[in-house]
Amino acid sequence: MNQVLKISFKPLYRVAWYLALVMLILIPTQIIIYVIAPPPDTVKGFFELYQQNPFLGLLSLDFIYLFNNMIIVVIYLALFMLLYEEKPVTVLLALILGLIGIACYYPSNPAFEMLTLSSQYFQAQPEQLNIYLAAGEALMAGYTGTIFDVYYVLSTICLLLFSYAIIKSHRFKRSVGLWGLLSGFFMIVPSSAGVIGMVFSLLSLAPWVVFIALLMTSFKKFAAETA
Incomplete structure (x- = not known):
């Protein structure tokens, strides 16, 4: 069964390899x-x-993050296929929670809504300006509100579960999972939680970059092995 999965999903591992490189850029x-x-x-x-x-x-409101999350979906799918035989329940939960979290992120991002409101604001009459400012405030409140926190928490749990499965797997180096756990530890506090959240978010970034770099190397190896 494992050999069938490796042959069948060779393109997925290759795509995950390239996309991990894109994320590092x-x-x-x-x-x-x-x-x-x-x-x-x-x-x-x-x-x-x-x-x-x-x-x-758009860039100031995490436009690039919209693409990052699409890349993460592919990376998590590749991890799921690679780890399913060894830790099926763990990686299934990780994938489900991760996908739900990412699905929550997109409606929380107001990048294009703010673009529309900006155009309307500068075309509005003076007495209407406060209406558009209030609408913008509502969007920005949602930007770091409940939906964003749900995304952040579920993504953290997803990362911790995948990292645990990687540590227990014979197919990955243990260090890959440890870097993922370290990043997940600093993600426990959502970035929306004031100064502490921002500090923890920044601290999670370095181990996350190392984690993705190591995964990229692993995906390249798996794509070559299945040739």
């Missing part, structure tokens, strides 16, 4: 953008940014 890109052009502190600031540079406005 996107992560520092996002960091550089935040350092060079920090996002505004107010809704009106976002509206003005969208008018000056719509693409930078």
